[in-house]
Amino acid sequence: MKKTIFKTIKDLPRHHPLGAGTPACGGCGALEDIKLFCDILGEKTIFVNAAGCMTLLSVYPFTPFRGSWIYTAMASAPAGAQGVRDALDVLIQKKRLRPEDDLQVVVLTGDGSAYGMGLSATSGAMDRNLDFIYLCYDNEGYGNTGHQYSAATPHGAQTATSPEAGGYWGYKKDLFSIWAAHRPSYVATVSGSDPLDMARKIKKAKDLKGPRMFIALAPCPTGWHYDPKETVAIGKLAVKTGIWPLKEYIDGKVTHSKKPLSKEKRPGVEEYLEKQGRFAHLFKPRRNDELLAEIQARVDDYWDNIP
Amino acid sequence: MYRIRFHGRGGQGMKTAGRILGTAFFLAGYEVQDAPLYGAERRGAPMLSSVRANGKPINERGIINNPDLVIIADESLLTLPAAGVLPGLTSHSVLLIQTDQSAGTIKNHLHIKGEVLILPLPPDEKTTGGMALASASCGAAGARLCGLALDILEQAVRLELKTLSPNIIEKNLARSRQVFALLPAGIVREGKEIMAGWQRPHWIDLPMEEASISAPAIHGGATSLNMETGDWRILRPVIRTDDCVRCGLCHVFCPEGVISLTDDGLPEIDYHHCKGCLICLAQCPAHAIDAVPEHDKGGKL
Ligand SMILES: Cc1ncc(C[n+]2csc(CCOP(=O)(O)OP(=O)(O)O)c2C)c(N)n1
Ligand code: SF4
Ligand SMILES: [Mg+2]
Numbered sequence: 001m002k003k004t005i006f007k008t009i010k011d012l013p014r015h016h017p018l019g020a021g022t023p024a025c026g027g028c029g030a031l032e033d034i035k036l037f038c039d040i041l042g043e044k045t046i047f048v049n050a051a052g053c054m055t056l057l058s059v060y061p062f063t064p065f066r067g068s069w070i071y072t073a074m075a076s077a078p079a080g081a082q083g084v085r086d087a088l089d090v091l092i093q094k095k096r097l098r099p100e101d102d103l104q105v106v107v108l109t110g111d112g113s114a115y116g117m118g119l120s121a122t123s124g125a126m127d128r129n130l131d132f133i134y135l136c137y138d139n140e141g142y143g144n145t146g147h148q149y150s151a152a153t154p155h156g157a158q159t160a161t162s163p164e165a166g167g168y169w170g171y172k173k174d175l176f177s178i179w180a181a182h183r184p185s186y187v188a189t190v191s192g193s194d195p196l197d198m199a200r201k202i203k204k205a206k207d208l209k210g211p212r213m214f215i216a217l218a219p220c221p222t223g224w225h226y227d228p229k230e231t232v233a234i235g236k237l238a239v240k241t242g243i244w245p246l247k248e249y250i251d252g253k254v255t256h257s258k259k260p261l262s263k264e265k266r267p268g269v270e271e272y273l274e275k276q277g278r279f280a281h282l283f284k285p286r287r288n289d290e291l292l293a294e295i296q297a298r299v300d301d302y303w304d305n306i307p
Numbered sequence: 308m309y310r311i312r313f314h315g316r317g318g319q320g321m322k323t324a325g326r327i328l329g330t331a332f333f334l335a336g337y338e339v340q341d342a343p344l345y346g347a348e349r350r351g352a353p354m355l356s357s358v359r360a361n362g363k364p365i366n367e368r369g370i371i372n373n374p375d376l377v378i379i380a381d382e383s384l385l386t387l388p389a390a391g392v393l394p395g396l397t398s399h400s401v402l403l404i405q406t407d408q409s410a411g412t413i414k415n416h417l418h419i420k421g422e423v424l425i426l427p428l429p430p431d432e433k434t435t436g437g438m439a440l441a442s443a444s445c446g447a448a449g450a451r452l453c454g455l456a457l458d459i460l461e462q463a464v465r466l467e468l469k470t471l472s473p474n475i476i477e478k479n480l481a482r483s484r485q486v487f488a489l490l491p492a493g494i495v496r497e498g499k500e501i502m503a504g505w506q507r508p509h510w511i512d513l514p515m516e517e518a519s520i521s522a523p524a525i526h527g528g529a530t531s532l533n534m535e536t537g538d539w540r541i542l543r544p545v546i547r548t549d550d551c552v553r554c555g556l557c558h559v560f561c562p563e564g565v566i567s568l569t570d571d572g573l574p575e576i577d578y579h580h581c582k583g584c585l586i587c588l589a590q591c592p593a594h595a596i597d598a599v600p601e602h603d604k605g606g607k608l
Pocket of ligand 2: 144350
């Protein structure tokens with residue numbers, strides 16, 4: 001079997017199966033992530049999509065997908081994926097579908113679903129070792145309904161439901177570890193701003209079976225309040241400052257595919273935060289040194305504990 | 308009752324313009340309704356916001372079909388039937404457009420019976436497509452044309468923008484005053500009450516159709532290509548091919564996937580679908596992409 005290795009940008013697919021003309025916001029980071037998933041997974045897919053911004057991609061009779069797509073309630077995409085997978089298996093068994101025409105089942109959900117009300121259905125699907133790919137595009141809030149906070153919202157971010165100075169009082173849930181504790185085939189974090197790392201991980205997952213789980217950072221100009229052209233720059237800063245670790249879990253081990261520079265050399269979290277209106281209250285009208293130091297300390301603490 | 312419709316694109320600030328005007332009316336003692344209306348699309352797609360203001364309780368609801376004043380933030384909407392900016396305009400209504408074209412051109416070209424006014428884009432905002440202060444500009448225009456007082460408008464701007472930094476609030480206030488001075492006071496006349504009381508709706512019977520006719524199965528993929536999201540743009544990315552180093556980064560990072568590469572690696576932008584997010588411009592290491600305001604490209608009207 002020929003192995004595709006993504007060494008440079010030029011090795012990435014030239015053709016994008018995902019169609020243009022979608023209703024997603026200009027500069028949407030989630031769309032960027034999904035585009036690359038479609039590039040690598042190809043057209044033989046069926047997306048099982050929980051309610052969120054991305055369900056607007058397919059509003060009858062328009063769809064950007066070349067394969068199939070099905071809509072589910074927020075909590076139920078993994079259950080929907082189970083039904084679709086079972087149906088495909090039955091069809092193959094009954095010889096009504098040739099194995100080579102089988103489809104890759106892909107759950108597509110936002111963080112509101114993945115970190116919150118969809119977590120139990122996801123846990124069950126991993127328990128049953130469902131053969132599927134799971135993509136959570138993480139825009140750190142309930143984007144579709146006006147950006148209320150979710151369990152993925154970072155500490156201190158202003159949202160529609162945490163509008164006061166000081167922002168969200170909670171802390172972003174460690175979904176990666178919760179998923180990895182189920183010991184599925186594969187878990188990874190990715191960022192559209194690092195397409196090579198992302199392409200390699202999708203390709204790796206594509207060649208495996210069982211539950212293959214992704215959390216993709218999805219900067220959101222509308223909910224995070226920044227100019228749409230900054231989407232990629234903000235994604236890159238999330239990785240460089242160490243706020244968004246790029247890692248994978250496979251065969252019982254967690255490895256980091258890219259590490260930020262040492263504490264002394266890497267840019268401070270401020271560089272990432274100050275680009276976004278949702279964190280503007282940390283800098284204006286007065287600097288909130290205490291909260292900035294807390295956010296920095298949490299990031300440093302994470303990396304101090306990575307061998 | 309005053310009925311005002313604002314038209315813009317998601318992200319341009321027409322929801323806030325409607326709120327500023329609604330709040331100003333409220334502070335002036337009116338009963339007020341203000342509400343934005345979006346389609347399924349998001350930032351960049353046409354949207355509208357409606358304001359009703361009356362000296363007594365308002366019994367009307369929904370979209371305004373018979374506006375006394377229509378304010379358009381983005382002239383590219385004029386030629387988009389889906390944006391619905393012109394319906395309901397009569398010789399009674401006033402139309403105000405943010406544009407650098409003349410009122411006469413627009414009036415003649417679109418055969419508008421009522422008064423047409425223009426609001427020139429602020430000179431220092433030409434490069435941003437004139438949208439940074441659009442909420443204040445259009446909100447203030449509404450207040451002025453309906454004859455509200457300047458101090459009430461300023462209070463409304465402060466209330467609606469209170470989460471922004473003092474510096475930005477000041478800029479918006481300065482722009483509001485500027486607009487106030489540019490436009491004539493109180494030329495909009497209140498429209499008649501239409502609904503005296505409850506009226507029986509005109510029911511229309513729609514015969515049932517077979518599902519296969521009313522909602523046929525779609526077997527082709529990527530039908531979204533039929534949606535020309537290119538008309539969402541305010542700024543157009545233009546590649547200077549001489550300066551392009553053919554790294555392909557714009558092709559990789561375009562979230563829409565609308566930048567393709569020719570066989571010799573030169574990027575080409577599909578302007579029918581490019582939404583104008585300008586990630587390509589921000590990521591181009593050779594700085595070979597310029598942002599050109601759509602209204603400078605001509606040919607829109
Ligand atoms: C059970 C349920 N509650 C609420 C909603 C309304 N709703 C639709 S999309 C959405 C936000 C989903 O957030 P997320 O999963 O993060 O996706 P995003 O909108 O950010 O893409 C909500 C609350 C719903 N569809 N179902
Ligand atoms: S609100 Fe955010 S996540 Fe949703 S479509 Fe817009 S940019 Fe994308
Ligand atoms: Mg979300």
